[in-house]
Amino acid sequence: MGYRDVAARDELCGVLDELDVQRLRRMVRTAREGREGPYGMRFDHAGLLVFPRSVEKALTGVTAGGLPVLRTLPSVVVRERLSLRYGLDRPDVVIADLDAGDGRTVQLFLIADCPGYVADDERIRECETHLAFETAGTRLGVLEAMRTDGFLPDGGGFNPDAGNQGRSAFYFRNEADGERLEVAVAGQASSELSRHLGGADVRRQMLELLTGAWQTQALRTAAELGLADQLLERKLTLAELAEASGCPADRLGRLLRYLEQLGTVGERDGRIWLTPLGETLCRNSPSSLHGVALLYGGLFYDSFGELPSTIRSGTSGFELAHGAQPFDYLDSHPDQAALFQRAMSDQCRDVFDAIASQLDLTGVGVVTDVGGGTGALLSRILDKAPQVSGVLFDMEATVAEADAALRARHGTRIATVGGDFFAGIPHGDLLLLSRILHDWDDAECVGILARCREAILPGGRLVIVERVLPDRPDRASLAAAWDIHMMVNNTAGRERTLADYRQLLSTTGFAITSRSELPLEACLLQAVAI
Numbered sequence: 199m200g201y202r203d204v205a206a207r208d209e210l211c212g213v214l215d216e217l218d219v220q221r222l223r224r225m226v227r228t229a230r231e232g233r234e235g236p237y238g239m240r241f242d243h244a245g246l247l248v249f250p251r252s253v254e255k256a257l258t259g260v261t262a263g264g265l266p267v268l269r270t271l272p273s274v275v276v277r278e279r280l281s282l283r284y285g286l287d288r289p290d291v292v293i294a295d296l297d298a299g300d301g302r303t304v305q306l307f308l309i310a311d312c313p314g315y316v317a318d319d320e321r322i323r324e325c326e327t328h329l330a331f332e333t334a335g336t337r338l339g340v341l342e343a344m345r346t347d348g349f350l351p352d353g354g355g356f357n358p359d360a361g362n363q364g365r366s367a368f369y370f371r372n373e374a375d376g377e378r379l380e381v382a383v384a385g386q387a388s389s390e391l392s393r394h395l396g397g398a399d400v401r402r403q404m405l406e407l408l409t410g411a412w413q414t415q416a417l418r419t420a421a422e423l424g425l426a427d428q429l430l431e432r433k434l435t436l437a438e439l440a441e442a443s444g445c446p447a448d449r450l451g452r453l454l455r456y457l458e459q460l461g462t463v464g465e466r467d468g469r470i471w472l473t474p475l476g477e478t479l480c481r482n483s484p485s486s487l488h489g490v491a492l493l494y495g496g497l498f499y500d501s502f503g504e505l506p507s508t509i510r511s512g513t514s515g516f517e518l519a520h521g522a523q524p525f526d527y528l529d530s531h532p533d534q535a536a537l538f539q540r541a542m543s544d545q546c547r548d549v550f551d552a553i554a555s556q557l558d559l560t561g562v563g564v565v566t567d568v569g570g571g572t573g574a575l576l577s578r579i580l581d582k583a584p585q586v587s588g589v590l591f592d593m594e595a596t597v598a599e600a601d602a603a604l605r606a607r608h609g610t611r612i613a614t615v616g617g618d619f620f621a622g623i624p625h626g627d628l629l630l631l632s633r634i635l636h637d638w639d640d641a642e643c644v645g646i647l648a649r650c651r652e653a654i655l656p657g658g659r660l661v662i663v664e665r666v667l668p669d670r671p672d673r674a675s676l677a678a679a680w681d682i683h684m685m686v687n688n689t690a691g692r693e694r695t696l697a698d699y700r701q702l703l704s705t706t707g708f709a710i711t712s713r714s715e716l717p718l719e720a721c722l723l724q725a726v727a728i
């Protein structure tokens with residue numbers, strides 16, 4: 199159905215003002231052009247605010263008028279903008295994504311019972327009309343580039359209900375032609391948003407950065423108190439949540455207000471609900487990062503307090519804070535070791551799924567996962583490849599912990615072996631080193647890789663999973679943050695560039711044959727023994 203047909207439909211004219219029908223027709227036409235945004239950004243949608251008498255009838259009408267409603271969600275950003283501009287009391291604004299044909303979307307913002315002067319003003323000034331383009335969270339440099347190029351910041355915000363992780367919207371007006379553009383980013387880009395909204399307020403931006411530790415602790419506390427678990431699949435009042443978690447309501451309410459700002463919970467009509475971002479703090483949700491919240495806000499957090507000494511002295515923050523090397527410490531603290539292993543496997547669920555799908559195991563009989571932790575990666579590989587058997591190799595206590603569950607799932611196809619990878623590694627046709635090398639310095643990596651080389655025949659395969667540092671230091675990368683984490687929470691750990699890995703591998707009798715990208719900016723490096 200074409201946009202010309204849309205206006206011809208009586209259904210639509212009956213539920214929207216004639217002017218809004220014309221504006222909608224224009225936006226459908228613009229959406230269908232689907233032009234590319236500045237800096238090659240992909241077109242996402244064309245947005246328009248309209249003023250029906252009834253939102254429900256309008257949605258039925260636009261569907262009948264040839265623009266099926268794909269989904270609806272409450273607006274946060276436009277609602278706040280309207281409140282501020284016209285002094286409205288946080289009106290209900292509904293966002294409806296409409297299928298405009300040709301794979302394009304018009305995002306309709308609908309507000310019912312709106313004062314006439316607001317509708318008249320918006321129809322003349324088009325303050326909310328925009329074209330949205332999408333960019334990745336790692337390409338936020340486009341925002342600075344746009345500001346430098348004369349695009350004027352024109353508001354924005356975070357909507358926790360949009361997409362899986364919520365969405366950050368950065369609005370700009372093009373000084374040259376007055377056109378309004380949105381840059382849409384998945385997830386909550388807090389410090390970029392405050393920079394965008396506060397213009398050049400560098401002190402505010404720095405305060406956001408300096409209070410990052412408070413965010414870590416608020417999220418860790420939510421995980422520790424089980425707040426997300428309480429809210430999973432149900433909405434609770436503050437009093438109910440206070441009772442369920444055993445916390446005084448006043449203090450809990452203050453924490454929840456901050457958690458709402460961080461995008462993890464929402465509140466409407468006195469009931470608190472969990473956003474998809476907040477769901478990652480549940481202990482047992484499929485997207486859980488509960489263990490990571492406890493570990494990064496607990497054991498590893500304490501080490502970060504020693505960062506200045508780590509930089510100055512070369513002694514790891516972990517050792518300064520906890521009095522032992524990390525793996526020795528974990529060996530004598532079983533509870534923390536169990537938390538560490540849970541955090542490791544939770545953090546990499548989608549990475550492990552992608553590895554199991556990508557690996558070609560033709561001709562491979564035995565896969566040995568070196569330092570394989572809980573065996574989560576190995577287990578996924580065995581699920582995918584019934585002809586393969588697996589060996590989980592790690593420290594004695596770690597494999598003892600993992601053994602029963604792995605045997606229950608894979609029977610005799612799996613064996614667990616405890617030992618020290620600096621001393622010797624069991625044979626495999628393919629060896630996995632997932633997040634092992636970044637724990638150690640170059641000399642120690644050479645030691646581990648040399649033991650790996652002894653454990654396979656020429657032509658045998660080695661698979662390395664790590665975040666690889668970009669060659670250019672100005673490229674945004676999670677590896678830069680994890681490099682600091684490795685320095686603080688390991689004795690001599692570090693992230694490396696591809697050239698660094700090539701060098702380590704060629705020294706120990708391997709050659710890299712391929713590199714492919716995995717979720718969360720991890721990389722799969724495949725090598726062969728020569």
Ligand SMILES: C[S@@+](CC[C@H](N)C(=O)[O-])C[C@H]1O[C@@H](n2cnc3c(N)ncnc32)[C@H](O)[C@@H]1O
Pocket residue numbers: 525542543546568569570571572591592593596617618619620631632633634637
């Ligand atoms: C960062 S974790 C990675 C675990 C797993 N490969 C993953 O990607 O989730 C490092 C692993 O190395 C193991 N490890 C540390 N030192 C070891 C040693 N000397 N010999 C064998 N395993 C060791 C730890 O027990 C831990 O499971």
